[in-house]
Amino acid sequence: MFYDLSDKELEALKIIRNSLVHQGSIPSVRELMIGLGYKSPRSSAVILRTLEEKEILRKKSDGRYQIVDFEIPEDYGSRAQTIKVPLLGSVACGIPIFADENIEAEVSISIEMIKSGYKYFLLRAEGDSMDEADINDGDLLLIRQQQDADNGDRVLALIDDEATVKEYNRSGGMVILKPKSTNKIHQPIILKSDFRIQGIVEEVISL
Amino acid sequence: MFYDLSDKELEALKIIRNSLVHQGSIPSVRELMIGLGYKSPRSSAVILRTLEEKEILRKKSDGRYQIVDFEIPEDYGSRAQTIKVPLLGSVACGIPIFADENIEAEVSISIEMIKSGYKYFLLRAEGDSMDEADINDGDLLLIRQQQDADNGDRVLALIDDEATVKEYNRSGGMVILKPKSTNKIHQPIILKSDFRIQGIVEEVISL
DNA sequence: TTAAAAGTGTATATTTGTGTATGTTTTATG
DNA sequence: CATAAAACATACACAAATATACACTTTTAA
Incomplete structure (x- = not known):
C-alpha cells in the first residue's frame, strides 16, 4: 500500500498526519512547503497531487484533502500518537491559568487518554x-x-490561591468540596453555589 | 569475503558505509564520484554496478541499494562467529518495521552479543x-x-512515527516513558497501558 | 470592497542515473 | 621491446525525476 512512496512523499505523509492530530487539518500547500524545506509552493502541491494519484489522499466534496483510510498495521498497539498538553507548575488566583509563566513544559500524552x-x-x-x-x-x-461537575467527581479548585483537589458535591444552594479522608488537617470546604471549578481530575500519574 | 575487491572498490565501500551511518543513505553516483576523486560520474556508477555483481550490494525492491554484509569495525568480534542483523534506517507510519525498504544493510554482529x-x-x-x-x-x-519490559529498561518505542528511546515505567494503568534527563525539551511521554514497545536497547555502538 | 492567504499553471532549472564514445594506464605475451 | 588486450577514467549527452520562479485565479477574512 505505501511501498511505492518516495522519501519526500513519506515525509510529507508524516507531516500531514502530525498536522491532523495536532491541528485537526491537513496542512496548506505552503505549510507543507516549509515542513519539507521547499522554496516554492509548487513542489509541495505536486507531492499532494502525487499522493492523491497514489490514492493515499482523496479530495472531499468541499475540495479539501482527506487521508484515505489508513491501513492499520498488525502491531498497531505499538504505534502511539500523542498530543502535547501544557504542564502547569503552580496555579494562583488572578493569573490566567494558561499564562506563559505558568507553563513549565509541554508533555506528550497518548491521544487515547483524551476526549x-x-x-x-x-x-x-x-x-x-x-x-x-x-x-x-x-x-x-x-x-x-x-x-x-457531577457529584462525586474529583475536581480541581483554586482555594485561597492553592490548587486543591477534592470531591465535588452540590447540595442545596451550596457546593461542598470534601477531602477523601476527613481528619484534623483535611476538612470539607463549603462554598457558594456560583463557585466555579477549574476542571476534573482525569488521571493521577506517579512518576 | 572481500578479497576480490580492488582498492577503489574497497574505498568506495568505506565511503558507502560511512554515508550509511552518518547520512542514512547510500551516496549518489556523483557524491561517490567526489569521494573517490573521479571526474566523471560514470566511474563511480561502474563501481556500484561492480559491487552489485560481486554481491556486496543488492538492489532492494524500490530500486535502491543495500549493503549485503556490513561488519561492525573495531574489534566487535572481528574473528568471532557472527550473525547477520538488519540495519533499519527510518521507521515510518504504516510500513511494517521489517519491510524491505527499511533495511539499509545486513550487519554482522558477534554472536556473543546475541541471546x-x-x-x-x-x-x-x-x-x-x-x-x-x-x-x-x-x-x-x-x-x-x-x-x-521491566521498569527501568531502556526501550525503543514508536511515538508519532519517531523512533524514540526512553526508560520504561509502568505505573497504575499507564506507561510512562521517561527521558534520562528531564528538561524543557525532553519530557516524559504518558501512554495507555496497552501500549507495546518495539524492543529493548541492548547495546549502543558508537562508530 | 479590499487585502492577504491559498491553490495552481507555465516555463525553466537542477539533480540523478545511465548510455556511447574515447582516452589512458597496466599487463601479458610473442 | 612492441603492442594488443584488458582494465580503468574521462567527456559529454540525454531522459526522467525533482525543484524553483513567478504570475494568475480563487478563497477567506477584515
Missing part, C-alpha cells in the same frame, strides 16, 4: 495541597478543563 | 530523536525485539 472537544492540562502536585491519599508530592494530574 | 531465541535489529540514531545522554547522532542501537 476530543476538551482542553487538558497537567498540574504538578506540590506538598500537601492535594490532600487525597493517592496523590503524592510530584505527581502529575491530568485535568480536563471544564467548569461543571 | 538465542530472540530477534534483533539495529537502528541508526538520528538527530535528537534519541534524547539519551549517551546516544549520539549516527550511533547504532542493537535492539532485542520484544514487547514487554
Whole structure:
C-alpha cells in the first residue's frame, strides 16, 4: 500500500498526519512547503497531487484533502500518537491559568487518554495541597478543563490561591468540596453555589 | 569475503558505509564520484554496478541499494562467529518495521552479543530523536525485539512515527516513558497501558 | 470592497542515473 | 621491446525525476 512512496512523499505523509492530530487539518500547500524545506509552493502541491494519484489522499466534496483510510498495521498497539498538553507548575488566583509563566513544559500524552472537544492540562502536585491519599508530592494530574461537575467527581479548585483537589458535591444552594479522608488537617470546604471549578481530575500519574 | 575487491572498490565501500551511518543513505553516483576523486560520474556508477555483481550490494525492491554484509569495525568480534542483523534506517507510519525498504544493510554482529531465541535489529540514531545522554547522532542501537519490559529498561518505542528511546515505567494503568534527563525539551511521554514497545536497547555502538 | 492567504499553471532549472564514445594506464605475451 | 588486450577514467549527452520562479485565479477574512 505505501511501498511505492518516495522519501519526500513519506515525509510529507508524516507531516500531514502530525498536522491532523495536532491541528485537526491537513496542512496548506505552503505549510507543507516549509515542513519539507521547499522554496516554492509548487513542489509541495505536486507531492499532494502525487499522493492523491497514489490514492493515499482523496479530495472531499468541499475540495479539501482527506487521508484515505489508513491501513492499520498488525502491531498497531505499538504505534502511539500523542498530543502535547501544557504542564502547569503552580496555579494562583488572578493569573490566567494558561499564562506563559505558568507553563513549565509541554508533555506528550497518548491521544487515547483524551476526549476530543476538551482542553487538558497537567498540574504538578506540590506538598500537601492535594490532600487525597493517592496523590503524592510530584505527581502529575491530568485535568480536563471544564467548569461543571457531577457529584462525586474529583475536581480541581483554586482555594485561597492553592490548587486543591477534592470531591465535588452540590447540595442545596451550596457546593461542598470534601477531602477523601476527613481528619484534623483535611476538612470539607463549603462554598457558594456560583463557585466555579477549574476542571476534573482525569488521571493521577506517579512518576 | 572481500578479497576480490580492488582498492577503489574497497574505498568506495568505506565511503558507502560511512554515508550509511552518518547520512542514512547510500551516496549518489556523483557524491561517490567526489569521494573517490573521479571526474566523471560514470566511474563511480561502474563501481556500484561492480559491487552489485560481486554481491556486496543488492538492489532492494524500490530500486535502491543495500549493503549485503556490513561488519561492525573495531574489534566487535572481528574473528568471532557472527550473525547477520538488519540495519533499519527510518521507521515510518504504516510500513511494517521489517519491510524491505527499511533495511539499509545486513550487519554482522558477534554472536556473543546475541541471546538465542530472540530477534534483533539495529537502528541508526538520528538527530535528537534519541534524547539519551549517551546516544549520539549516527550511533547504532542493537535492539532485542520484544514487547514487554521491566521498569527501568531502556526501550525503543514508536511515538508519532519517531523512533524514540526512553526508560520504561509502568505505573497504575499507564506507561510512562521517561527521558534520562528531564528538561524543557525532553519530557516524559504518558501512554495507555496497552501500549507495546518495539524492543529493548541492548547495546549502543558508537562508530 | 479590499487585502492577504491559498491553490495552481507555465516555463525553466537542477539533480540523478545511465548510455556511447574515447582516452589512458597496466599487463601479458610473442 | 612492441603492442594488443584488458582494465580503468574521462567527456559529454540525454531522459526522467525533482525543484524553483513567478504570475494568475480563487478563497477567506477584515
